[in-house]
Amino acid sequence: MASKDISTPATEAAILADALPYMQRYAGKMVVVKYGGHAMGDAALGKAFAQDIALLKQSGVNPVVVHGGGPQIGAMLDRMGIESTFEGGLRVTDEKTVEIVEMVLAGSINKEIVALINAQGAWAIGLCGKDGNLVFAEKAQKTVRDPDSNIERVVDLGFVGEPAKVDRTLLDQLATSRMIPVIAPVAPGRDGHTYNINADTFSGAIAGAVAAQRLLFLTDVPGVLDKNGTLIKELTVSQARDLIADGTISGGMIPKVETCIAALTRGVKGVVILNGKTPHAVLLELFTEHGAGTLIVHDPV
Numbered sequence: 444m445a446s447k448d449i450s451t452p453a454t455e456a457a458i459l460a461d462a463l464p465y466m467q468r469y470a471g472k473m474v475v476v477k478y479g480g481h482a483m484g485d486a487a488l489g490k491a492f493a494q495d496i497a498l499l500k501q502s503g504v505n506p507v508v509v510h511g512g513g514p515q516i517g518a519m520l521d522r523m524g525i526e527s528t529f530e531g532g533l534r535v536t537d538e539k540t541v542e543i544v545e546m547v548l549a550g551s552i553n554k555e556i557v558a559l560i561n562a563q564g565a566w567a568i569g570l571c572g573k574d575g576n577l578v579f580a581e582k583a584q585k586t587v588r589d590p591d592s593n594i595e596r597v598v599d600l601g602f603v604g605e606p607a608k609v610d611r612t613l614l615d616q617l618a619t620s621r622m623i624p625v626i627a628p629v630a631p632g633r634d635g636h637t638y639n640i641n642a643d644t645f646s647g648a649i650a651g652a653v654a655a656q657r658l659l660f661l662t663d664v665p666g667v668l669d670k671n672g673t674l675i676k677e678l679t680v681s682q683a684r685d686l687i688a689d690g691t692i693s694g695g696m697i698p699k700v701e702t703c704i705a706a707l708t709r710g711v712k713g714v715v716i717l718n719g720k721t722p723h724a725v726l727l728e729l730f731t732e733h734g735a736g737t738l739i740v741h742d743p744v
């Protein structure tokens with residue numbers, strides 16, 4: 444049965460009017476939106492995302508988009524017959540793999556998102572860590588704890604980087620212009636190599652450097668789920684650490700939650716993991732009372 448449209452001019456006006464205090468709260472502030480590879484791929488959802496970003500800028504907010512593309516990199520590596528493995532949610536990245544990663548992230552996906560946003564009458568500009576000295580990487584040092592034996596071991600992830608330095612100059616300049624930065628998570632190291640940085644980690648570093656008002660993670664699940672698959676609406680830092688330690692949070696959710704914790708420590712005001720498959724998830728989260736997903740908060744003092 445088709446759903447009945449119950450909106451009237453009065454209810455539509457009320458929705459717009461209700462958005463006013465939220466718009467005022469975020470006006471002139473930086474909001475970092477991490478657009479995960481799993482949230483991409485559907486044309487209607489992509490358009491809704493682009494409309495949200497364009498509307499944020501139009502209303503005086505300064506959105507900074509950082510995107511992923513893990514599944515898309517995986518598909519390209521498959522096509523090229525290159526095997527790929529993960530350790531603790533991070534892709535082990537050799538010389539051949541980092542070339543493909545840069546091509547897929549800073550090439551095709553970055554430009555697709557820029558084009559989507561610009562199709563909404565906005566001015567998006569595609570960047571990666573290399574542009575304007577935005578981000579310098581250093582080789583990631585990663586230890587992984589085996590959940591069965593509880594033994595920690597050091598893993599060599601190859602050309603996987605951690606953001607070591609973020610220079611906000613370019614982002615500040617763009618914030619005073621009509622431009623919306625769309626950033627791919629690859630960055631140069633001081634050693635001249637290109638490094639593959641997990642997009643969650645990268646977005647956390649950007650959000651920390653600009654002291655973002657909000658850091659939103661758009662993914663393919665409603666938020667952090669408990670062992671029964673039920674959404675956890677609010678999670679303290681210690682509860683989040685416990686869920687990683689007992690294996691409830693695994694795979695790609697690990698860097699996301701670790702980034703949330705680090706971002707809070709760096710002074711980001713609020714971090715939320717939410718379902719990017721909900722149309723207009725960004726607008727609903729920022730400009731209405733219908734915020735969804737998991738809000739990560741400091742431990743009570």
Ligand SMILES: Nc1ncnc2c1ncn2[C@@H]1O[C@H](COP(=O)(O)OP(=O)(O)O)[C@@H](O)[C@H]1O
Binds near residue numbers: 691
């Ligand atoms: N406790 C959990 N709650 C929700 N998702 C989880 C949890 N543990 C692991 N995951 C996995 O994390 C995935 C999201 O991370 P990831 O695949 O990196 O997405 P993205 O591409 O959006 O960054 C989910 O699709 C889910 O499979």
Ligand SMILES: CC(=O)N[C@@H](CCC(=O)OP(=O)(O)O)C(=O)O
Binds near residue numbers: 516
């Ligand atoms: C080191 C590392 O794992 N890098 C990620 C970068 C892309 C990413 O993080 O994309 P999502 O946000 O869609 O997962 C990768 O190679 O898949």
